[in-house]
C-alpha cells in the first residue's frame with residue numbers, strides 16, 4: 001500500500017495559483033530528475049531508474065559514505081532561507097563529511113519528503129536548482145533517492161558517496177600527543193549569521209553596496225550557503241598529512257572533543273590563534289562575544305585536523321583561497337582538553353556545541 005503514503009501519482013497539474021512547471025505525478029518528477037542527473041560518471045554502471053543504483057568499485061580504492069538528515073524547523077527554517085540555498089546546503093553538509101574523511105565525493109542520493117502544499121509550489125524547482133548547481137561544480141552525480149509526502153514539514157535525507165585511495169581515509173582516531181591542531185578557513189561566521197537571521201535580517205534579493213551591508217550578507221550566506229572544504233580534505237587524505245580529521249558541524253569545542261575521545265588524547269587550544277571570521281569581526285567587535293560563537297556556534301563546516309610535527313612543513317599555506325591556522329596541540333589524555341585564553345588563563349574547554357537531544361533534560 002505504499003502508493004497511499006506517496007505523493008499522488010497521477011499527472012494532473014495543480015490548480016493552485018502558485019503552480020509551476022512542477023508536475024503532480026511522482027513518476028514524472030523522477031523522470032525530470034533523471035534527465036538532469038549526470039548518469040555517465042566513471043564507476044556508475046546503473047544510475048536512476050532501476051530499483052537500486054549499481055557502482056563498480058575501482059581496484060585500490062575504498063568507498064566512504066555519509067548521510068545527513070535535515071528536518072524543517074529543527075535543522076533549518078524555511079523563512080530564513082530560499083529553496084535554492086536549501087538545495088545547496090543539503091548537498092554541502094554531506095560533502096563536508098566526505099571531505100573530513102580525506103575523500104573525494106563522487107555520487108549522491110537525495111530523498112525528500114514534502115507536504116502537498118510544497119509539492120504544488122515552485123519549492124522543488126528551486127531546491128533542485130541549488131542542488132544540481134553545486135553537484136556539477138564538484139563533479140558529483142545524483143544516482144538515486146526517494147520522494148514521499150509528509151503531513152506538514154519538509155524532511156531531507158542527503159547521502160554522499162566518495163572514494164579514497166585504499167587505506168587513506170582519515171579517521172577521528174589517529175591523533176597522538178604532540179600533534180599540532182589546525183583548522184581551515186575561519187570560525188564563528190555561521191553562528192553570527194544565524195543570530196542575524198533570528199533578529200530578522202534576510203538575504204538580499206539584489207544590490208547591497210555598503211561594506212557593512214556586504215559583511216552582513218556574507219554572514220547570512222556563511223550560515224545558509226556553506227562551502228565544503230573539498231580541496232583541503234582530499235589533499236590532506238591523499239598526502240597522508242592529517243593524522244585525524246573531523247568537520248566542524250556541531251562546534252569546535254564539541255568536534256575537538258570527538259577527536260580527543262576517539263584518539264584517547266587531550267588537547268590545548270589557543271584563543272589568540274583562532275581564525276576569526278572577518279565578516280563577524282566587522283559586525284561583532286568584542287572578543288568575549290566572538291569567542292562563544294567560534295567555539296560553540298557550529299555549522300562553520302571547516303575542517304579540524306591534526307598533523308604530526310614532522311609533517312608540518314609539508315602543509316601549503318593555502319589551497320585555492322582557503323588558508324589554514326594552527327590553533328593548538330594534542331596532549332596526553334590525563335592533561336584534559338583546555339583553552340589558553342588571551343588573558344593567559346588556561347581553563348577547561350567543555351563541549352558546548354549543538355545537540356539535538358540534551359543529556360540533562362532528555363529533550
Ligand code: ADP
Nearest residue numbers: 030033047048049050051110111144145146147
Ligand atoms: P521504488 O518504488 O522501487 O523505490 P522509485 O519509483 O521510488 O522506486 O524509484 C525509481 C528510481 O528513481 C530509483 O532509481 C530511485 O533511486 C530514483 N529516485 C526516486 N526518487 C528520487 C529522487 N528524489 N531523486 C533521485 N532519484 C530518485
Ligand code: MG
Nearest residue numbers: 051145146147
Ligand atoms: Mg522509492
